[in-house]
Amino acid sequence: MRSSPRFLMLGAALALAGCNMAPRYVRPGLPVPPETPRGEAYGPGDPAAAPVDLAATAWTEFFAEPRLREVIGLALANNRDLRLALARVEQARAQYRVQRADIFPTLGADAGATFQKSPLGAGSAGGAQGAVTGRADIYSASLGVSAWEVDLFGRLRNLTEAAQEQFLAADENRKAAQVALVAEVATAWLTLAADHDRLTIAGMTVQAYGETVALNEARFKAGVASELDVRQARTGLDQARADKAALTTQVAQDRNALELLAGTPIEDRLLPDTLPARGVTIERLPGDLPSEILLRRPDIAAAEHQLIAANANIGAARAAFFPRISLTVALGTISLGLSNLFQNGSETWSVAPSANLPIFDFGRNAGNLAYARATREAMLAQYEKTVQTAFREVADALARRGTIDEQLAAQVSLEDNARTAFRLSDARFRAGVEPYLTTLDAQRTYYAAQQSLVGTLLVRAGNAVELYRATGGGLAP
Template sequence: MIRRKLALGLASALALTACDMAPKYVRPALPVPSAAPQGPAYGTTTGAMATDTAWADFFTDTRLRTVIRTALDNNRDLRIAVANVAQARSQYRVQRADLLPAVGATGSATYQKSPVGAVGGGAVGGVAGSGRFDVYAANVGVSAWEIDLFGRVRNLTKAAQEQYFAAQENRNAAQTALIAEIATAWLTMAADQERLRIARDTQTAFGRTLELTRARFDAGVSSELEVRQAQTSFDQARSDIADATTLVAQDQNALNLLAGTTLGADLLPSELGDAKATLDNLPADLSSQVLLRRPDIAAAEHQLIGANANIGAARAAFFPNISLTAAFGTLSLGLSNLFANGSEAWSVAPTATLPLFDFGKRKGNLRYAEATRDAMVAQYEKAVQTAFREVADALARRGTIDGQVEAQTSLRNNARGAFTLSEARFQSGIDPFLTTLDSQRSLYAAEQSLLASRLARQANAIELYRALGGGL
């Protein structure tokens, strides 16, 4: 009967914890246009959403996919993000435990001896006439459990849960950023490898021109000025080779850092080439609602919801704090009688406390929680605006990059044809040497520009994939 009453009392206390002082959460309106921008810089394409396209499907180069897998396993920044998730999950579990009473068992023994006159003489629980008391007790109960009538503990638990969810989304954002960064670094190394090859080929061509010019100078046909002009072009190519060699080494170091280990030579690119390393089927006509699927925006919203819950906890502090201490067990004056009939004992001690004068402490906590919520609203809105800008910029680059690559390809082809013609005319004595040298320099610059445009097209596809929340 006593157990039933105690259980009913605890159940009633749990049923009372239904009041929530937190303001109702309403997602802020998106502070951006409802659709992606339109204009001459933006194309219109359709395809699968980035968030619905796994990174292993988006990247088509086998070596690049292997490098990304290696990075996901070994990158230290991603490991830190995973550890942050584990920390937030543990903190949430600690806070959630306060919702339920912590049940504990205690056992105690008290030995006391008093003068016979003080206890009235006789044999009581010990040696006759000694005035000795041996008291044994065993209890199971709860101690100082807060009955959450006004939702303080539940809102604190909600805030901890949202911090956990935010940590998970931050980990997802870290993975998305890592995939985009390592793919861009891999393609940059491919471009630098090709830049090094172009510089070497150009040095060879300039070297032949320099030898021809010197031979003509020795024969009295060319001037010293022409020799020095040819020498400057040859030296520039030598300088570009040294610079490109350094960039390739630095690119490899960057890839090793991102991958978290030293990559084998078989995984490194040799040239950028014309083949695309990614899919080209991401849509351009997008609703702003797709931004909500980005992990960084989801993390910002979880932070906002958690701040909203903290307001509820601060408000609940203005109401009485009710706690309960209860125990059920046995009590006897002899160890052999500890669990005998009639030895049952129980106690229930509810406590209510309400600070009367705290000199503005609770009000200050509430104002702080409200200000934090307002800051989180602004951070959420800024995250949305930043995401919209990143997507818009990527779409603007995507809408024009194919035309730029096409124009640069035509420029390179025409520069190559012009050099071939000018070289033939120079050897025939029709054009001066300076025309040939300028054509050769123009071809070199055109090849460099075409390479930069092809790299920009590849990098833009990766950036659009990241900006749309892909990579999970």
């Protein structure tokens, strides 16, 4: 009876001391330059600003606008895509626990009873034959391990490692989904603000064109202006009216899109009525970043976990070529009566090791190994492509960051000059010095400059959000 635990201990020691047939994992080098690009397009940046690690509260530090922060909080609490990503993490966690359990023996208890009646002997007396029968009641109880695989060659450990890496990849994907959601909500909020400004400009332009049409109609009736002036003024009015109607629809759709991201209706007090020129995000952002910053991105971390899982699966596929050793152990008691079941002398134990060695499987194991190796190559290519894509996204965001201030200054100057030109042209037209066509052209230029300025302000604010997303979750103020 004492020998049975020794077999269990021996089996456990063999399993723990077994070899690992997976290739040694080495993180691949980054297939990108050591630093982000430099040049005229990228600008000097702010050397005092440094990137920080992704953290649960990083977005609260990056986004400074209180209303936007509250909307982002609503989205993180209610967005269904994020809930789906969280559920997938729990699925992967459960699968890892199931796979990990195979490493350890499953302990089970068994109890039973057998009641039987059978002949015990036969004889003859006075020429007559007779039989003596007896009854036996057999009771048993046992505790043991059934068909526990002793993992000498690391098959189960590699499968467990692969499941663990899949779980970690799912968790990184959840983080990536959170970063993307924060960026999408911020972009949608800023787009709504910009379209509000465009709608306001269109409404003011409709009013201005309406006054001009009325003036030209009055001048036409007085014989001072031609019908051409009236028609030209009406074309400008109609275009502004069409823009106003389209922008009214766009604002409503922007709000619908924002509420879909938030996963819940948003109160009016949290919605922007104009696009802030400053203060939406932190202002100091770096211009030069080392490529190692990319490793902070959750999608790259997820890709690496997938690569490690594929590497572990090679070890499991290799182990399939070697014997699979199983151990069945039972420790219990048996007696002819229930009252004697746990008496001294009723003990029983059994140990049944077994081994299975594949000899000829028509190439199944070889095919599985080839598949595992090909999967690792695919995961390696996916990892490198993810790194290269991230490098481009960061470089693109920095390129926009390097020139956006100059572009914005030019747009501000353009809008100011266009406004002044329109004011002077309108005054000369009302004084009868210039034809209306010159004023109409100046008014259209001013209207377009106003809309372009709003678009540039949106690009500037959106660039900071894109830099937040591309670097994987936030920059320090």
